[in-house]
Amino acid sequence: MSETCQGCQGQRVTAHTTVAVELDDQGNQVSKTREYTAPCGTCHGNGTVD
Ligand SMILES: [Zn+2]
Incomplete structure (x- = not known):
């Protein structure tokens, strides 16, 4: 059964988050959540x- x-909840998909490290204008590493x-x-x- x-x-x-x-x-x-039967939606077949779920929300996921991932963190990517990128460089800002000053070359500093910043983590962004997607x-x-x-x-x-x-x-x-x-x-x-x-
Ligand atoms: Zn499911």
Whole structure:
């Protein structure tokens, strides 16, 4: 019996964040956080779990 995935609430994708280190105008390292959506890791994009 399949149930709605609690990890993504059945949306199949979840928000992820990643931190990238970039250089500013002065050549200093700054970390920037980026958000993106990717297939849910809990249900592997199915939206449901057994
Ligand atoms: Zn899921």
